[in-house]
Amino acid sequence: MARQVHRAAIFHLRGDPGHDRGAAHYVDDGALVVENGHVIELAPWSDRFAGEQVTHHRNALIVPGFVDCHVHYPQIDMIASPGGQLLDWLKDYTFPSEARFADPKVAAEAAPFFLEQLLRNGTTTALVFATVHKHSAEALFEAALARNMRIAAGKVLMDRNCPEDLRDTAETGHADSADLIRRYHGKGRLTYAITPRFAASSTERQLALAAQLLAENPGVLLQTHLSENGAEIDLVRATYPDCVDYLEVYEKFGLATDRSVFAHGIHLSSEEWRRMGVRGSAVAFCPTSNLFLGSGLFNLAAADREHVRVGLATDVGAGTSLSQLASMNGAYKVAQLQKQTLDAFRLFYLATLGGARALGMDDRIGNFAPGKEADFVVLDLAATPLLARRVAHAKSAADRLFALAMLGDDRAVAHTYVMGERAYSRR
Ligand code: GUN
Ligand code: ZN
DSSP states (O other), X not given: OOOEEEEEEEEEESSOTTTOGGGEEEEEEEEEEEETTEEEEEEEOOGGGTTSOEEEEEEEEEEEOEEEEEEEGGGTTSSSOOSOOHHHHIIIIIHHHHHGGGSHHHHHHHHHHHHHHHHHTTEEEEEEEOOSSHHHHHHHHHHXXXXXXXXXXXXXXXXXXXXXXXXXXXHHHHHHHHHHHHHHTTSTTOEEEEEEOOGGGSOHHHHHHHHHHHHHSTTOEEEEEESOOHHHHHHHHHHSTTSSSHHHHHHHTTOOSTTEEEEEOTTOOHHHHHHHHHHTOEEEEOHHHHHHTTOOOOOHHHHHHTTOOEEEOOOTTTSSXXXXXXXXXXXXXXXXXXXXXXXXXXXXXXXXXXXXHHTTOTXXXXXXXXXXXXXEEEEETTXXXXXXXXXXXXXXXXXXXXXXXXXXXXXXXXXXXXXXXXXXXXX
């Protein structure tokens, strides 16, 4: 692809602003230079770009494509289903919805819809649960390949404590996962993620085989759930009575690694947080889901204390929006309820570079360092009358970003670019 210059206000993070205030980089009138799908440079606008192919995005802010560290694509049909906490919600809504994916046509129709919704929300990378059905992962990988998106995903492993029609076996789950790794991992921009649903829904044999696959396949990720809800934790304790806590189940089988991404981690003890730091495992912080299901408040300060990588996530269908701006809004409120402060820079970090680091993809995506893949979002600072009015009164770049995070959603996404190519435009 030919060299292109995008002119607008531009913002990205060069590091974690929670540790380094200098990490935030804002250019009021900037030029993002892109060629062959990669970032060449980010510079203040100057006349030296005037003769080039320039797209001028007025009253707009360019940020790196959002990274969603935990989302279930087969749950888009039951998002916003009322009543009940996690285990009842799974039984009443989630499992029946996922059972429909036994039909390959259902998966083949849902996967492209889901990815189009990600792009509409400015999300260019996600770590995604499919269902237990092998073809549900195939459908998502094929749809991601067609859009050149950097997607990590896996077929769910689940051989107990679940409905009969959503059950695999340790052996079929292992064989299906191994075949998907062989066919899709590293193809285009795809990453395979070994996906035991959670400790209680897998037998010891299934977890052992999952760990074997993880050890045998460098670069493959592991995604699962951890310490989300009281009844869930009780079920895990009853299922693995010899383990002192939830994290120990994953540790015992070799699943708590620096390639593991655990969703939630709300009720981890300080001792479990300490071990998360030692293992180098990452956490997906899913605020809209945690509030919707009443699961609890994620303790970002505890993660920071142990230097645990954290990425923001929607966790749809328990989450109430695919917008990472909406997740930032939720994250801010979750922090407020714990007397923790989350500023705009940190919120955008968690949804971009922080997410990329949680997925081990920060050498490719997450900011506009030269050489990175050119996945970016053009946010419209006048997307709604209220946002336009609030932004007009903003006192600083941080204030503008904060207003976007609190008031924005898919309406604020004017364009989404994938590897330098326009993949979505509003209307
Ligand atoms: N724990 C096990 N499965 C799920 C799921 O689908 N969603 C959420 N939020 N938690 C889970
Ligand atoms: Zn989840």
